[in-house]
Amino acid sequence: MKAVVTVTAKDAKGIIAKVTSKMFEYDANVLDISQSLVGDYFAMIMLIEMDEKEKKFLALSDALKELGDKENLKIQAMHEDIFNSMHRI
Amino acid sequence: MINTKVILETINMIEEEHLDVRTITMGISLLDCAAGTPEETCENIYNKITTYAKDLVSTGEDIEKEYGIPIIHKRISITPISLVGGLKTKEDYILAAKTLDRAAKKVGVNFLGGFSALVQKGMTNKDIAFLTSIPEALACTERVCSSVNVGSTRTGIDMDAVNICGHIVKKLAYLTRDNYSIGCAKFVVFANVPEDNPFMAGAFHGVGEPEVEINVxxxxxxxxxxxxxxxxxxxxxxxxxxxxxxxxxxxxxxxxxxxxxxxxxxxxxxxxxxxxxxxxxxxxxxxxxxxxxxxxxxxxxxxxxxxxxxxxxxxxxxxxxxxxxxxxxxxxxxxxxxxxxxxxxxxxxxxxxxxxxxxxxxxxxxxxxxxxxxxxxxxxxxxxxxxxxxxxxxxxxxxxxxxxxxxxxxxxxxxxxxxxxxxxxxxxxxxxxxxxxxxxxxxxxxxxxxxx
Known part of the structure; x- marks a missing residue:
């Protein structure tokens, strides 16, 4: 399965490192990253891939939420199908 | 990759504009639950609901998390109870309501609809016994929702049933008077009722519906x-x-x-x-x-x-x-x-x-x-x-x-x-x-x- 992870926060050192190390921990492969700064605001969208059979996505999603709460990052992880179905005919 | 605008639009819809799935409602047929005594019938009803819907809430929560979409309610609708065999008297129906409430609590749904009757053209003796049970049944349960269909384009309006419904509403208001007459919020009177509606309080699982299904x-x-x-x-x-x-x-x-x-x-x-x-x-x-x-x-x-x-x-x-x-x-x-x-x-x-x-x-x-x-x-x-x-x-x-x-x-x-x-x-x-x-x-x- 593929999922979209978005991260927004006030810019700081090491955001990408923290998020991607969680992904490594849960066996997620990062396929694409787009990152930009608007003023001093950090915004990142990532496309990741995970093995569906191992059902690790829910655990990763929890871990990212925990990381977000701890580091003051706004993180959302959503199955890519939600975007495909809502915005494509 | 999916474009950024689409991703941000979706997240904004969810975070700022309250986009959600309001309910996943599992419709369950109870037509095969009739048994010799009301107690056995209720036992069958309880077992059937708690078997079919045992994973409903957890599955809903998993989907919610995986897709990042809030799913507000997970609910159950059942065959209109007045049609289920094995129940005949007012007391039988009150027992059934308590059973349904228990089943709803067991599987963790916040409402269960289908404590219902379809009387758009007339009432059977069973229907009348059922209708008289509604005020007490709803007053002594928490999660059971009730509806009555009193008219349709095909049949006209059964004014005798309408009169009974007026009485039910008043009595229900009185019985739940300590709580702002909240019982009335669980009772709705319909004309041309749809048989696959997932929303409460009017949800039920119509007679033309399959054994079990998911409506959203x-x-x-x-x-x-x-x-x-x-x-x-x-x-x-x-x-x-x-x-x-x-x-x-x-x-x-x-x-x-x-x-x-x-x-x-x-x-x-x-x-x-x-x-x-x-x-x-x-x-x-x-x-x-x-x-x-x-x-x-x-x-x-x-x-x-x-x-x-x-x-x-x-x-x-x-x-x-x-x-x-x-x-x-x-x-x-x-x-x-x-x-x-x-x-x-x-x-x-x-x-x-x-x-x-x-x-x-x-x-x-x-x-x-x-x-x-x-x-x-x-x-x-x-x-x-x-x-x-x-x-x-x-x-x-x-x-x-x-x-x-x-x-x-x-x-x-x-x-x-x-x-x-x-x-x-x-x-x-x-x-x-x-x-x-x-x-x-x-x-x-x-x-x-x-x-x-």
Whole structure:
């Protein structure tokens, strides 16, 4: 399965490192990253891939939420199908 | 990769505009639960519901997390209980209600609908016993919802049943008087009731439905309002297009969730119900959509036209997004569950008469309206009859969920809490309808029922 992870926060050192190390921990492969700064605001969208059979996505999603709460990052992880179905005919 | 704009738009819809799936409702047939005694029948009912729905809540929560879409309710609808064999007396039905409540608590759903009867053309002895059980059954349970269909375009209106319903509403208000007559919020009277509606309090699993199925109700008034606000000063043709596009996106999400729930639970997918269902949360309001369309306050002149357009555009956009559309599918206009409606009532902009006009062009009817506690039951029957007549003549579903709040009067407020919200007491016409409704009998089906 593929999922979209978005991260927004006030810019700081090491955001990408923290998020991607969680992904490594849960066996997620990062396929694409787009990152930009608007003023001093950090915004990142990532496309990741995970093995569906191992059902690790829910655990990763929890871990990212925990990381977000701890580091003051706004993180959302959503199955890519939600975007495909809502915005494509 | 999916483009950034689409990703941010979706997240904004969820985070800021209250986009959600309102309910995943599992319909379960109880037609095979009849047994020799009421106790055995109830045992079968309990076992069947707790077996089929055991994973409903956890599956809903998994989908919610994986897709990042809030799924507000997980619920159950059952075969109208008055049709289930093995139950005959008032006491049997009260026992059944308690069983259903227990089953709902066991599987963790917040409401279970289908404590219902279909009496649009007449009542069997079983139906009458059932109807007399409703006030006590709802007063002594927490999660059971009840509905009665009293009319249809094909059959006309059963005024004897309407009269009984007026009585039920009053008695229910009295029995739950310590709690703002909240029992009435769990009882709805229909005409032309849909048999696959996933929304409470009117959900049940019709007799033409399969053994078990998944129906999903989408929502999203906040998303539609935001889209209209963003559109600025465009004309109504353009506005209708914007609403359609938004409804399409919302419904696609509902369809995705419905298919996913159906696959994971191994239960066939029934329908997606395209409804705009408000909640008391700020911004999640149908009234505010109408106000965003250009009305100073909902209830003023032009409200019916705006609602008609909104309702139609939601259906047009949604119909293409789902493989099976059903249920109520339209905008809901409950008063207590919609902050914009509550404000309009408080300002004197919205009356029960205007709400009645609005029910001619949207999906349901007079919904969650608090009226004075001393309203006679004949007046309540007459209000129900008016709604049923609108449904019967216009070939559409209508309903009445009225709360004659015990001991309360115009100017008072009732607090139901949670998603049921709060409501100002609205005045009703003080002249009597008693002689008319007490005539009883049936209002014949209209000429356009003769379609064959």
């Amino acid at each position: 109700g989408v929502s999203g008034p906040g998303v539609v309002r935001a889209a209209i606000e963003k559109a600025g000063g465009c004309n109504l043709s353009e506005l209708a297009d914007i609403i359609k596009k938004t409804a399409f996106k919302v419904t696609r999400m509902g369809q995705l969730v419905a298919c996913e729930a159906s696959r994971r639970l191994g239960v066939p997918f029934g329908i997606v119900d395209l409804s705009l269902a408000p909640t008391p949360a700020i911004g999640d309001s149908v009234a505010q959509i109408l106000e965003a369309m250009g009305l100073e306050r909902v209830g003023t002149h032009g409200t019916t036209a705006a609602l008609a357009m909104l309702n139609d555009a939601v259906k047009k956009g949604g119909a293409m997004a789902s493989s099976h559309v059903g249920g109520l599918s339209g905008a809901f206009i409950p008063v207590s569950e919609d902050q914009g409606m509550i404000d309009a009532v408080n300002l004197g902009a919205l009356s029960i008469e205007k709400l009645e006009a609005m029910t001619c062009v949207c999906s349901v009817g007079l919904d969650m309206i608090a009226i004075p506690g001393d309203t006679p039951e004949e007046t309540i029957s007459a209000i129900i009859a008016d709604e049923a007549a609108i449904g019967m003549i216009n070939n559409k579903t209508t309903a009445a969920r009225l709360i004659p709040a015990y001991g309360k009067n115009v100017g008072d407020m009732v607090e139901f809490g949670g998603l049921l919200g709060y409501a100002p007491i609205m005045p009703v016409n003080k002249y009597s309808s008693e002689v008319f409704v007490k005539r009883g009998g049936r209002i014949p089906a209209p000429i356009h029922s003769l379609k064959n």
